[in-house]
Amino acid sequence: MPELPEVQSMIDTLIDDGCLNHKIIGVETIMPKLFKNSDFKEFENHIINEKIENISRIGKYLIFHISHKKVFVVHLRMEGKLFYDDADFPYNKRHTLVRIIFNNKKELRYNDTRRFGTFTIYNENDYINSKEISKLALDPLDENFNWKYLKNNISKSSRHIKTLLLDQTNVAGIGNIYADEILHASNINPLKQGNKITDKEFKTISDNATKILQLAVKNKGTTISTYFFKREKKGEFQNFLKVHTKKDKPCTKCKTTIEKIKVNGRGTYFCPKCQNE
Ligand SMILES: [Zn+2]
16 A cells, blocks of 8 residues: 555656646546546546646645646555556556546556545645545654654554554554554564553654655655556665565564564564564
């Protein structure tokens, strides 16, 4: 599942490749159910003849800012990807669920093999207060994010810290890969309860969350299986992973064998020595 660094890398790539400020002259879908608060016709009317003026991010959501103060919001869920292609570049007809056609012989294509992604439309003034966006916490790259904010959201809960970090209402943008990496860097056991975490540990977790996500953005995200930030372009952060996917390998800090357990149903990697409490 794309997490903050993967979503940010896709946005950076779309903008760098020149996706902004071209007139939209057509839109097609093979899966009208993708559009959550509108039917496809409404989505089409919402964006046709407009331009994408900017793309921003809140947590793992992509916010497409359209001319005339309109917005559409995309969540990639499990396998969603966005590609800005030449109109004659071949695409997979079965997995390309949406094509937004510009007047410069280019298309923005939404590819999703699992079909769990969502598109929703808003006016610019409304999306911040929408049900899906308003409940999101700050992410670790937000300038207002700090250890006290994290403590305030987590320290009253008896749930496991791994589960608490994945809850987008506590801290946004972190998924399974980065939660494992952050806890390993912080020497904290994924099963430790939120209400047992000390102030010092909150500081460590908060610092590591920011540092690791920044480094992952710089490396265009993590490709373990199917993530591409651009056609055929894999991220590089898998080369920096210390614990996630490293079952039976030696810990980079202490050489103890990395173990894999389930925490709230999610495969979780940790070092039993460095992360013994
Ligand atoms: Zn270790």
